[in-house]
Amino acid sequence: MDCCDGGMDALPDGVVLSILSQLSNARDVAACAGVSRCWRDCVPFLPSLYFQRSAFDAAQGGARTAADDAIGRMVEAAARLEELVIYCPFSAALLPRWLAMRSASLRRLELRVDSAANKAAAAFGDSGAGSGHLDCIGVVPNLQELRLWGLTMTRAPAWGQLERLRVMEIVGASLVDLAVCAAVAACPNLTDLALLGCECSGSVIFAPPLLERCRLDFVGNGSCTLALAAPRVESLEVHGFNWISLQGGAHLKRLTIAKNSGTLYTVAMERLPVLEELSMRGVQWSWGAVSAVLHCAIEVKHLVMKVEFCGEHDTLQPFPEVDLVEFFNSHPKLRKFEIHGAMFAALCQKNSLKNLDSRFSMSYLEEVLITVRSPLNAEQKLITLESLVRYSPRLRKMAIRISQMKNCHEAADDFFEEICKFVQNNYGRVRIE
Numbered sequence: 001m002d003c004c005d006g007g008m009d010a011l012p013d014g015v016v017l018s019i020l021s022q023l024s025n026a027r028d029v030a031a032c033a034g035v036s037r038c039w040r041d042c043v044p045f046l047p048s049l050y051f052q053r054s055a056f057d058a059a060q061g062g063a064r065t066a067a068d069d070a071i072g073r074m075v076e077a078a079a080r081l082e083e084l085v086i087y088c089p090f091s092a093a094l095l096p097r098w099l100a101m102r103s104a105s106l107r108r109l110e111l112r113v114d115s116a117a118n119k120a121a122a123a124f125g126d127s128g129a130g131s132g133h134l135d136c137i138g139v140v141p142n143l144q145e146l147r148l149w150g151l152t153m154t155r156a157p158a159w160g161q162l163e164r165l166r167v168m169e170i171v172g173a174s175l176v177d178l179a180v181c182a183a184v185a186a187c188p189n190l191t192d193l194a195l196l197g198c199e200c201s202g203s204v205i206f207a208p209p210l211l212e213r214c215r216l217d218f219v220g221n222g223s224c225t226l227a228l229a230a231p232r233v234e235s236l237e238v239h240g241f242n243w244i245s246l247q248g249g250a251h252l253k254r255l256t257i258a259k260n261s262g263t264l265y266t267v268a269m270e271r272l273p274v275l276e277e278l279s280m281r282g283v284q285w286s287w288g289a290v291s292a293v294l295h296c297a298i299e300v301k302h303l304v305m306k307v308e309f310c311g312e313h314d315t316l317q318p319f320p321e322v323d324l325v326e327f328f329n330s331h332p333k334l335r336k337f338e339i340h341g342a343m344f345a346a347l348c349q350k351n352s353l354k355n356l357d358s359r360f361s362m363s364y365l366e367e368v369l370i371t372v373r374s375p376l377n378a379e380q381k382l383i384t385l386e387s388l389v390r391y392s393p394r395l396r397k398m399a400i401r402i403s404q405m406k407n408c409h410e411a412a413d414d415f416f417e418e419i420c421k422f423v424q425n426n427y428g429r430v431r432i433e
Contacts, residue, residue, distance in 0.1 A: 025050050048083040049074055053112070056088055064089045076101055083108040087149075096136035107144045109137065114150025114172070135159055148173070156182030169194040177202030177224075184208060200224060204241075216241075223262070244268070249275070249296070257293065258282050263313065267292045272299065279304040286312055287320060294330070301333050301364075306340040306371075319346035324384065325355040328362045335366045341373035341403070348380045353387060365392040371401045375415035382418055389426055398426070401433040 056066040067088045075081060081102045092113075099106065113134070137146065138159030145167040152174045165187040170180075175198050184193065190208045194215040201222025207229040214233055218224055218240035226241040231248035237256040238244060244257065246269040253274055257267065259282035267289045278300045280293060287310045297303075311317035319342050327347065328334065339347075346352070368388060372381065389395060400419060423430045 025052065027052075043074070043077045044079040046078045047080060048085075048108075049078060049081060050083075050085040051088045051090075053087040064091060068094055072098060078102070079105070081105055083110075085110040087112045092133040095133050096139070099136050100139050103139045103141070105142075106140045107142060109140065109143060109145070110147040110149075112149040138162070147171070153179045153183065155179050157186065159186065162187045163189060166190060167192040169196070170198060171196045173198045175200040177204050181205050203227070206230070221261075246270070253277065255279070255297070256281070259285065263311075264289050265312070269293070269296050271296050275300050277302040279306075281306045282308070284309045284311060284316060286310060290319075298330055299333055300331055302336040303331065303334055304338040305343045306338070308340070308342055310342075319343055321349040321352060322346040323355060324352050324387065325360050328360075328365075333364055334362070335364050337365065337367070338369040340371045344370055344372065344381070344384075345374070345377065348377055348384045350380065352380075353383065356387060356391070360391055362388070362392040362395075364394060366394050366396050368392075368395065368398045369401065370398070371403050372419075373403050375411040378411060378415040378418065381415075382422060385419075385422055389429065395429060398430040399433050400430065 051067065051071060056064075056070070068091050071086065071090060072094065075084065075098045082105055084098075084102070084106060085108075087110075095111075099109075111134075134148070134151065135158040137143065137157070142164055143162060144164055146162075146165060147167075147169040149171045150173065151170065153170075154176050156179050166189060168184070168187055168190055169192075171194075173195070175195070177200055180195070180198075180200065181204060184190070184206050188208065189210050191210055192213045193206070193208065193211060196215060196217045198218055199220040200218050201220060201224050203225045204216075204218075205227045209231065211230040211233050213235045214228070214230065215237040216226065216239065217237070220240075223242045224240060225243040225245075226238060227245045227247075228236075229247040230236075232251055233248065234251050235254040236246075236252060237258075239256075239258045239260070241259065242262060242265055244264070244267045246267075249255075249270055249272040251274060252272050254277040255272065255275060256279040257264070258279070261283060264282055264285045265288075266286065269292070275297050276299075278293070278297045280290065281304070285307045290307065290310065307319075309316040310319050322343070324347050365388075370385070385398075385400070389398065400423070402416065402419070419432065423432055
């Protein structure tokens, strides 16, 4: 068959080319290329190729052999290829050849390294010149986006300076601190950096001058320190570090800091003048770290505080008493406040409301979500809830979440009954979740 049959045959060649060039899934490309010669002639104009994880599972003679053959053939045919995504198993030793064929046109590269044959060779290892096939990424000088899954990085990649790389994302990797620092330093013009679900310990130091969005999610039992100098960063998510230092938060609008295991000891940063959203999460923070972040976030509009305990090392301690008036006066623009049990309890202590008077007002507060986990100090908690409603003229919604409260506690039923009365008295603004 030399030309397309049916409706497609009636379309101008340029329209057919435009339609077929939108294909990216390798299976779809192969199916269309087998229909006719004119469809097959569209392959050189494909801007993107995507090889899904199960693309060759049913292939005779082995999935990896079939994948290597298909990837090589399609990459060679796609003369204008800008994006290459490989999730299926492939032979890492062939990657340098594929990238070399499209080094001039390729802009976006995404690889599942844990699907590669000889994963150790695909990694940035330290076993000599025979390993480290991912070093060949350096042959793509115009690369703008790089995403790698499941690699091991024990040494700095030998890909030179990737001057045009703007986006780097590494997921589920095992990293050595010095190696990942060198990898980021080799990309001086990054605007987006994401290291997600990565195992790493030691000291991580990044100073990308153009970085605007950053997500760092480190897992593992080892202690880890982060030092980040990013004068243009606007959105920052940091998970898993014990010590954090941030320089240059003048443009930071969204900040998340979390530590789900172990202790977050210190957070050092400058004032954040345009911060809009702040989320503090984790099992245990030192009170110094909590105070330091709150002190720098006086302009925050949406605050989430879900830290369970304070204290140093293995000593779990409750939050110290917090003066409600002083807290809200220190964050006068707060509009949405999500507060977990520990911090709420700190606002409900004996002297927390001692400075309340008729002049006090939480002028901008509109939404409050409070998680209550204990009936202890019930009377003071009810007074605090009433104060939040009374002194918030713009309050539209307060949600009280009763979480993990022990029903066997003799005071739990009475406390819950009082909460229900409070909800009824403020019907329309307050509800129980």
